[in-house]
Amino acid sequence: MSVAGEAVVVHSAPLLLPVSRPPIRDGAVAARDGRVLTTGTRRETLAAHPGAEEVRWPGVVVAGLVNAHTHLQFTRMAGVGARVYDTFEEWSDTFDEVYASMDGEDWAASTREGALLALRHGTTAVADVVTDLAALPVPAETGLAGVSYLEILGDDDREWARGGRARLTSTLGRLAAGDVPRGGGPWTARVGIAPHAPYTLDTAVLADLAGLMRAYGLRGHIHLQESAHEREFTVSGTGPLAALIRRIGLDFEILRAGGTGQGPADFLDGLGMLGPHCHVAHGVHLDAGERALLRARGVGVALCPRSNRTLGIDGPPVAALLEEGGMVAVGTDSLASSPSLDLLEDVRLLHALAREQGYRAADLARRLVEAATTGGARALGLAAGPGRIGSLDAGARCDFAVFDVDPGDPGDPDPYRTLIEDGPGQCVATVTGGVHTGLDRLANFTPEVPRGR
Known part of the structure; x- marks a missing residue:
């Protein structure tokens, strides 16, 4: 029963997928002050909250999607992600060239365009990786939940000691004090640290960043095993990635020493990077031992299969991760490496990949929808406690997406x-914190792409 004077809204639909419980035909979720009160059938929910306003949605309502790896800042670099590359290194060279040409870009505006596109496709929370501080608060300002990660890359041990570390800790201090550029209003986004990858930071820098995550109580996020040549880089300091790093003028200990003899996951683990406070992106080339290590450390993997295809990379081992009980999440990556920010497109590709890789259990679709909701929430450390995301159960943040699709017959075994x-492509409404984001305004929205880029 609702408390007198407090407005309760009941959102109902032919099919409700709360994720935290089985699908509910003619289901409903009751919400107040941006939080879920109850979920159940429409009849029982309306009876429990007499006088509540009802919003009747078409098709399927599902708990808000969580994009567990993206770089919304690079939305205006969509031209880079509009083609397919032969190798990761070819894409990297193209990205670097275009990025260098965009000096002075309004990255906050680019991030805002990306946030609106994410909302347009039913995403309500993001793990957003940021290189420009002005972009940091934008997702939260648009209504997205999640974590904004400050990306660190390109520091060798000497430059880190000379000023890189001091700049980061100064920035963290400013953020803790609320001194951050923003468009107005309270800014409550969570902040994390994103060391870019094992091959773009020196060894001592990676170890120090792992320590800073724990010292400041921050989430961590790092690219891992995206390129086929990452293992060669950490094991022996050789290969195309090593050549790329030398070509851009970086002189890391791992190159001078001829590698570490360890694969990328073991290398990061030895530096203290891996743990339940951290999740990784891609994981395309994880072997069985590395997958077991991530499970033991409580590390989730954000799979981004469409981005992998753009970069000429094989799909991730989604079947093995699911069969072995790994923590799986889903990401789009950025428009600089993916054709869209529609997370369900990546889920659909993962479904096909899992079948190709031999996954035969009947629970595949359910587990992948869970990966795109609660899996992402777990990866971001936001799956528990008041205001949790990724599901529609009592106390969770009222985040959901509406898809105008046929909900199927009551006997449908796999909604x-x-x-x-x-x-x-069929999202018609997105609600974040109980607030409809007004996607009718965004139906024809496309990001601005400056001329000549």
């Missing part, structure tokens, strides 16, 4: 598969 197969 999750219906969402995966028919849902991409």
Whole structure:
């Protein structure tokens, strides 16, 4: 029963996928002050909250999608992600060239365009990786939950000691004090640290960043095993990645020493990087031992299969990760490496990949929808406590997406598969913190791409 004077809104739909409980036909979620009160059938929910306003949605309502790896800042670099590359290194060279040409870009505006596109496709929370501080508060200002990660890359041990570390700790101090550029209003986003990758930072820098995460109580996020040549780089300090790093003028200890003899995951683990406070992106080339290590450390993996295809990379081992009980999440990466920010498109591709890789259990669609919701929430450390995300149960933040698809018959054995197969491109409403984001305004929204880029 609702408390007198407090407005309760009941959102109902032909099919409700709360994720935290089985699908509910003719289901509803009751919310107040941006939090979920109850979920159940429409009839029982309206009876429990007499006088509540009802909003009736079409099709399928699902707990808000969590994009567990993206760089919204690079939305205006969509031209880079509009083609397919032969190798990761070819894409990297193209990205660097275009990025260098965009000196003076309004990265906050680019991030805002990306945030609106994410909302347009049913995403309500993001793990957003940021290189420009002005972009940091933008996702939260648009209504997205999640974590904004400050990306660190390109520091060798000497430069880190000379000033890189001091700049980061100064920035963290400013953020803790609320001194951050923002468009107005309270800024409550969580902040994390994103060391870019094992091959773009010196060894002591990576170890120090791992320590700073723990000292400041911050989430961590790092690219791992995206390129096929990452293992060669950490084991022996050789290969195309080593050549790329030398070509851009970086002189890391791992190159001078001829490698560490360890694969990338073991290398990071030895530096204290891996733990339940951290999740990794891509994981395309994780072997069985590395997957076991991530499970033991409580590290989630954000899979971004469409980005992998753009970069000429094989799909991730999604079947093995699921069968072994790994913590799986889903990301789009940025428009600089992916054709869109529609997370369900990546879920649909993962479904096909898992079948190709031999996953035969009947629970595949359900587990992938869970990966795109609660899996992402777990990876970001936001799956528990008041205001949690990724599910629609009592006390969670009222985040959900509405997909105008046929909810199927009551006897449909797999409504999750219906969402995966028919849902991409069909989001008609997104609600964050109980507030409708007004996607009718965004129906024809496209990001600005400056001329000549």
